[in-house]
Amino acid sequence: MSKSEPGKKELLMHVGIAGLASIGILLFVFYIYLPITTNHGESMTVPNLEGILLDDLGEFLEERDLRYEVEPDSGYSPKFPPLAVLKQFPLAEAKVKEGRKIYITLNASKPPVVKMPSLIQRSLKNAQLELRSLGLLLGEIRYKPDFALNTILGQYYKGKKLKAGEEIPKGSKIDFEVGDGLGNQTFQMMNLTDMDLDEAVFVMRGYGLKLGDVFYEKEGKIIKEKEASNGEAVIESIEAEPGRVFKHTPNAKNKARIGQEIDLWIVEVDSTKIEEIPTLDLVSD
Missing domain, CATH: 3.30.10.20 (Trypsin Inhibitor V; Chain A)
Structure with missing residues (x-):
């Protein structure tokens, strides 16, 4: 064995020790020192600051190890009081490090x-x-x-x-x-008694009236007022025929208004109700 062989082994040993030491130092720096000094891997969730008053903001964020800065521009929303937070950046629920500064926009002290x-x-x-x-x-x-x-x-x-x-x-x-689309024009209500349903609907349509409720009864009497030979009014009551209107509200003694609904009472035909009732809407030109 030559004298140079022990020297080579010793050199390789020193190189190996130096390499291991370098690796150890790098591992220490990246996995121990840097995480400690930079809080690496530690983060917090940004709270929702919307609506919080400026006077309460400092203490609120300090408790959460955060800071804030007010943006020079302001906005306005009637939902919030003056000098309440309108906007923030980073947004709520964002992940940030401790001590991060939150930029906020405040609600104007007076509405524009x-x-x-x-x-x-x-x-x-x-x-x-x-x-x-x-x-x-x-x-x-x-x-x-x-x-x-x-x-x-x-x-x-x-x-x-x-x-x-x-x-x-x-x-x-x-x-x-x-x-309201109806107007306030009123007129004397016409007499619809002794008409069938279709005829009554036709007359009402011409006056701009709407069909209200329709009631069917087994019998009904039509009340008519006639003038006697001596000039006095005589009230006459006659039985209405089946299918005929015998009463309506408002009646012919009252005023009606365009668009008003008129309720009708009709004598049943063969004790059965008419199933289909005509619809009556205002006709627009």
């Missing part, structure tokens, strides 16, 4: 104002869409006799009529006066 447009003569559905685009809310809907069904007749804010161009706070409720 918007100019109210004129919604008169526009449809209720269209008006709702317009309100939503302006950040306004739909309030009370009051129906008023008018032939223009669901058409805006008046717009109000806090009980006062609202003119186009008036400034109101965003998030305000706007009340509307809306047409």
Whole structure:
């Protein structure tokens, strides 16, 4: 054996020891030192901050080892009080490390104002869409006799009529006066007694009336008022024929309004009810 062989073995041994030491150091750094110093593998869930007031935010986040920073821009929502959190980043349920800064947007201390447009003569559905685009809310809907069904007749804010161009706070409720599609035209009710159902429906349709409830009875009397030779009124009661109207409400002594429902009483035919009743709706031009 040459003298150089022990030297080579010794060198290889030192190299091996140095390699093992390097590996050990790397393992220590990556699996022990770095996790301790950087909290590697430790994370927390970001809480939902929406609606929390700014005065309560610091303590709330400090208890959870988090920080916050308020963004310069603000927004507005009528759902939350002034200076409450509207938005946050990172979002709720996100995973972050301890000490992470949460960026928040606050609700404005005062609601911004918007100019109210004129919604008169526009449809209720269209008006709702317009309100939503302006950040306004739909309030009370009051129906008023008018032939223009669901058409805006008046717009109000806090009980006062609202003119186009008036400034109101965003998030305000706007009340509307809306047409009911019937109008307020009244007239003397016609006499439908002694008519069959089809004839009564035809006459009612011509006056813009609706068919209400239809009641069938085994017998009924038609009350007629006639003038006697001496000028006095004489009340006459006659039996109604089967299938004929013998009573209706309102009757011919009362006023009726366009769109009103009229209830009919009819004598049964062969003690059986007519199964199909004609539908009666207002006819629009």
